[in-house]
Amino acid sequence: MNTSKPKIVVLGAGYAGLTTTKRLMQKLHPEEAEIILVNKHNYHYESTWLHEVAAGTINPNQARVMISDIVNPNRVRLIYDSVVEVKKEEQRVVLENNEITYDYLVFALGFESNDFGIKGMDEHAFAIEDIDSSRLISEHMEYQFAKYKMDENADDDSLHIMVGGAGFTGIELLGELVEKVPELCKKFDIDRSKVRIISVEAAPSILPMFDKDLVDYARKSLEDRGVEFRIGTPISECTPEGFIVGDDKELIKAGTVVWTGGVKGSSVLEKSGFELTKGKVNVDADLRLPGEENIFVLGDCSWVWDKEADRPYGPTAQLATQEADVAANNVKALLTNRPLENFVFKSKGTVASLGVTDGIGTVFDDYKLRGKSAAAMKKVVDNRSLFLVGGAKLVLKKGKIRPF
Structure with missing residues (x-):
């Protein structure tokens, strides 16, 4: 392999990391850059389905997708290892069993539970x-x-x-x-x-x-x-x-x-000396770490500011996947010396499940759903997230097509 190619390292195969990797595969020719995806496990899991795994209403395997089924290992180097620390000055990532250097880094290691210091x-x-x-x-x-x-x-x-x-x-x-x-x-x-x-x-x-x-x-x-x-x-x-x-x-x-009272970004952020606000990084409008040319921080690890509401966007799968699209565009822009774009969130609505046949939601500019229609929309949302990650084949294999 030609080592003179720029190295793009993506940390984490959650919604943000996996979607960024997919978009980079689509946007870049193999000779333009080497893409490396680092993840603790050899699978991606639908984190928005974890409450169902926790209750025992779905089998854990239903919420899990093998990464090699989604990302072509001939196009992307897959490393299954835990990230210990990012050394920004050296452009190096320390793993539990290895270490790698990068030219461009996408940090998307997801969330950890935040107990807010409550004793015990x-x-x-x-x-x-x-x-x-x-x-x-x-x-x-x-x-x-x-x-x-x-x-x-x-x-x-x-x-x-x-x-x-x-x-x-x-x-x-x-x-x-x-x-x-x-x-x-x-x-x-x-x-x-x-x-x-x-x-x-x-x-x-x-x-x-x-x-x-x-x-x-x-x-x-x-x-x-x-x-x-x-x-x-x-x-x-x-x-x-x-x-x-x-x-x-x-x-x-x-x-x-x-x-379930709160989450914070991966503890690797703090270990790496990134400046944190309430457990996450405030990123610039182009999703880069402030003061860094070549590091993007996505998903549950960052706060992205909603200027209209004057607060950060809530951490959702749709936010993470939209950030991934912009991050992939911006990595390509850096590679080709073009201007970077700022992130603009386009909300598709929010739906919460209250069980198999019940739910509430707001879609299409504040149209309210409740009951079975919200539960049906929730399944559409879940299947769409599968489709964005792995296409129709993955929806047929893992999708929620169970009747009411």
């Missing part, structure tokens, strides 16, 4: 971070039911499931749990009334990204199916037994405790 949260609560951590939740939950069935002296608290945080992930997880719990009760012959599903949220409302009537619909839908909400209830500590909440230090006990 990291030690005692589960978090939805990847396939393995999500699968652990469903396996633990099922184990609690099995143990309860076997042990005559088992405490009802062990069946309780508590979710900290009522943002997007927390609410979608609750939507799956209300589907899964009746199945587990039937499987282990346990009375459904013994199982509490509890949502604890410090903010005065759930789902801050939706307007009030959709939020009210979502809350009533979940409450009608057995979710207990504790809104405006700050968590001061997580113990092996559950959450300690409120001014009176009430202990809410649960056998399965999941924290």
Whole structure:
């Protein structure tokens, strides 16, 4: 291989990294640059489906796609390894088992759970971070039911499931749990009334990204199916037994405790000395790291400013894939000495699942959906994200085409 070719290194095969790699393959001839994709696993996973893996409503393999099925290994060098640190001054990436140099770097290593310093949260609560951590939740939950069935002296608290945080992930997880719990009760012959599903949220409302009537619909839908909400209830500590909440230090006990209250960018950002704001990097309008000519930071690792709303865009899969298009264009622009373009987000709407046949959403310039129509739109969104990554073949193989 001709080593004089510019080296483009993409870190992470999530929505942003994988889409950037695909676009670079399409935009560049093999002789123009060497493209290298580094990822911890040999698969990409649909991170927007992890709440379903966590609840056990889908098989983990359904949310996982082999990278070599999407990216041609003859065109892109695939390295399966963990990133330890980026050394900007040396244009070098340190991996667990190797190291590589780069001419252009796309940093898209995704998110990690952010416990905001709440005592005991990291030690005692589960978090939805990847396939393995999500699968652990469903396996633990099922184990609690099995143990309860076997042990005559088992405490009802062990069946309780508590979710900290009522943002997007927390609410979608609750939507799956209300589907899964009746199945587990039937499987282990346990009375459904013994199982509490509890949502604890410090903010005065759930789902801050939706307007009030959709939020009210979502809350009533979940409450009608057995979710207990504790809104405006700050968590001061997580113990092996559950959450300690409120001014009176009430202990809410649960056998399965999941924290979904926030995310931050990969810890590699901090290890690499990147300047962080609330766990992420503020990038320039062209998606580059401030002060760096050849480093782009995408997806959950960066904040991109929405000038109209005067706040950063929320971290979504559609944001990550749109950033990837612009990043790939800008890498090509740097290679060909053309001007770079600024990122402009075009929202396609937001849809939240509340289980298989229910949901809420806003699409097409604030057209509101609720119920089955929102659930159907959610499946369209999920299938579209598969299509963008791997085309029609991947949609047929992994898509959500299950009937209501």
